[in-house]
Amino acid sequence: MAEVVGGALLSAFLQVLFDRLASPGASDFIRKLGLSDKLWYTLQDKLVIVHRAINDAEVKQIWEPDIERWLDRVKDAVYGAEDLLDEIATEVLRSQIEGAGSSKSVLNPQFASWLKTLARGMRKRVKGMIADLDSISKERDFLLIEADGYNENLSVRQTTSLMDESLVVYGMDESKDTIVNLLLSDNADGNMIDVISIVGMGGCGKTTLAQFVYNDERVNSHFHFKDKKASKHINLKAWVCVSEDFLLLRITKSILEGIGCATPSYLLSSNLDSLQFKLKEGLRGKKFLLVLDDVWSIGFREWEVLRLPLPKGSKVLVTTRDENVATTMRSVYTHHLTGLSEADSWKLFERLAFVNGDSSQYPVLESIGRDIVPKCGGLPLAINALGRLLYSKTETSEWKKILDSEIWYLKTDVLPSLILSYHDLQLQLKRCFAYCCIFPKAHEFDKEKLILLWMAEGFLRLQQGMERIEEAPKNMGVRIK
Numbered sequence: 001m002a003e004v005v006g007g008a009l010l011s012a013f014l015q016v017l018f019d020r021l022a023s024p025g026a027s028d029f030i031r032k033l034g035l036s037d038k039l040w041y042t043l044q045d046k047l048v049i050v051h052r053a054i055n056d057a058e059v060k061q062i063w064e065p066d067i068e069r070w071l072d073r074v075k076d077a078v079y080g081a082e083d084l085l086d087e088i089a090t091e092v093l094r095s096q097i098e099g100a101g102s103s104k105s106v107l108n109p110q111f112a113s114w115l116k117t118l119a120r121g122m123r124k125r126v127k128g129m130i131a132d133l134d135s136i137s138k139e140r141d142f143l144l145i146e147a148d149g150y151n152e153n154l155s156v157r158q159t160t161s162l163m164d165e166s167l168v169v170y171g172m173d174e175s176k177d178t179i180v181n182l183l184l185s186d187n188a189d190g191n192m193i194d195v196i197s198i199v200g201m202g203g204c205g206k207t208t209l210a211q212f213v214y215n216d217e218r219v220n221s222h223f224h225f226k227d228k229k230a231s232k233h234i235n236l237k238a239w240v241c242v243s244e245d246f247l248l249l250r251i252t253k254s255i256l257e258g259i260g261c262a263t264p265s266y267l268l269s270s271n272l273d274s275l276q277f278k279l280k281e282g283l284r285g286k287k288f289l290l291v292l293d294d295v296w297s298i299g300f301r302e303w304e305v306l307r308l309p310l311p312k313g314s315k316v317l318v319t320t321r322d323e324n325v326a327t328t329m330r331s332v333y334t335h336h337l338t339g340l341s342e343a344d345s346w347k348l349f350e351r352l353a354f355v356n357g358d359s360s361q362y363p364v365l366e367s368i369g370r371d372i373v374p375k376c377g378g379l380p381l382a383i384n385a386l387g388r389l390l391y392s393k394t395e396t397s398e399w400k401k402i403l404d405s406e407i408w409y410l411k412t413d414v415l416p417s418l419i420l421s422y423h424d425l426q427l428q429l430k431r432c433f434a435y436c437c438i439f440p441k442a443h444e445f446d447k448e449k450l451i452l453l454w455m456a457e458g459f460l461r462l463q464q465g466m467e468r469i470e471e472a473p474k475n476m477g478v479r480i481k
Contacts, residue, residue: 043126046133047081050074053140070139077132084125159293161239163211168351171344172205175335176212182333183213183289183315184222193310197318197326200337203381206319207293209337213317214239214291223289223315235259237289244296248272248305255279255290272305280309288314295320303329339378348380349373352387368399431459 057067057074179196187194198206213219214237223236238258240251252275256262261282269275288311295318310316318329326334340348349369351357359366369390376382390399432454439445454460 039123039126039130042130043081043133046130046137047078049137050077050133050140057140070136073132073136073139077129077136080125080129080132084122084129088122158243159207159211159239159241161211161214161237161291163215169208169212170348171340172209172212175209175337176216179209179213179317179335180216180218183219183317187313187315191332192312193307193314193316195316195318195326195329195331197320197329197331197334198337199320199323199326199334200339201379202321203379204337204339205380206321206337208380210291210293210317210319214289219289223287225286236283236286237291239291239293241293242295246295246298246302248302249275251292251306252276252279252309256282259283259288276305276309280311283309283311283314286311289317290314291317291319293319295322295325297322298325298328300328340380340383341378342374345373345376345378345383346370349376349383349387352384353390355391364396365394365399368396368403372399372403431457435459 057071179198182194182196198209200206219237225236236259238255240254240258242251249270249272252272253262253267256266256275256279259279259282261278266275266278290310307316316329318325318331320326323334339345346369349372350359350366353359353369354362354365359369372386373383376386386402390402393399435454435457436445436450451460
């Protein structure tokens with residue numbers, strides 16, 4: 001667990017470092033020292049290249065000691081950059097004090113001489129850091145650590161309704177048929193809209209099941225409309241990946257796109273009223289299926305507003321980890337997904353880990369694999385990750401290394417799901433979570449103090465209109481109890 005949290009801290013620490021590197025105070029002082037912008041930007045670029053690989057390295061370090069050592073090198077380089085920025089912050093303050101007593105723009109000779117000496121030292125250190133980061137970057141390529149093209153504004157997990165037609169889905173036929181039958185049936189008495197929820201922990205296959213249902217031929221035929229005037233078939237389904245933020249404007253636009261009613265002007269509009277009116281007109285008198293995938297939270301008012309344009313007889317399929325979401329949306333049926341059976345877990349693993357999905361040619365590896373699979377707790381996402389990882393490994397020792405890894409003995413029942421949940425968090429939430437590891441076991445948190453500590457580290461910021469510090473974590477989706 002320590003290495004997982006260590007990686008989380010490193011990822012969080014780097015983002016704060018980027019903010020400091022880009023701050024006006026640091027940039028102005030660097031120019032005052034006579035360091036070129038190019039040198040400063042090169043340092044930032046090298047850090048970004050390394051940062052993009054950290055998410056992949058955090059996962060692979062569990063099984064790959066070389067990658068864990070690589071992360072230690074990254075840590076040393078990042079701490080060196082942090083020390084440099086601390087010194088710059090100190091010198092910025094010193095230069096402000098030196099210049100506070102004088103209105104002249106010309107520096108005194110002693111201060112100017114000190115600046116030149118400081119500049120030489122800084123230039124040497126920055127060049128040294130760039131060389132270290134360059135070496136770290138090359139080692140990343142050698143270790144096959146994948147860069148994820150990270151961008152904080154685009155880091156939210158996205159899903160689509162599309163499925164690989166050749167994909168074999170194990171252990172979900174019964175669940176699929178149950179949900180499909182509910183979608184094809186008449187709405188419950190007095191209901192304008194029926195909501196069906198799929199609830200389960202991260203990685204248990206909620207999105208896959210929803211995709212399985214969404215692409216079923218019976219569902220396609222049922223939620224379908226032929227426009228005789230336009231001589232075309234209209235799709236009466238829409239898939240929206242909601243994730244952390246339940247944004248009514250974005251969701252409404254996504255629905256309009258899904259049913260083919262979105263024009264450029266509507267996509268650019270910020271008027272929810274006109275968008276909902278357009279949606280209501282487009283769906284008038286028709287049966288409609290809406291899938292809201294990966295809903296983290298939703299307020300009663302938000303749901304009431306979203307459902308207003310949906311016609312009578314519509315169905316809404318929701319996937320969520322939180323039972324409260326199903327309750328808020330007043331689900332007529334909640335399907336609890338608990339993971340795959342041991343037999344189905346093995347079938348999925350065998351297909352992913354062995355050439356042509358056949359383990360019979362590798363009896364020794366098959367035996368080890370059958371011991372590994374139960375440790376995944378029936379989670380398709382965990383089995384998928386391990387299967388793909390082991391596909392490229394043909395040595396018995398490599399499989400044994402994973403089977404005997406310490407990670408399985410830390411918390412056998414919880415750890416896989418904890419890792420999956422952690423890696424599914426947005427970066428700013430990872431920072432807050434990882435920060436808590438500095439406290440001892442069984443530490444009793446004071447909510448307000450913890451929030452203030454997060455804010456002091458730059459993890460949280462009060463936004464305009466927030467009156468209390470408790471509102472800052474709520475705005476990011478953090479719940480503190």
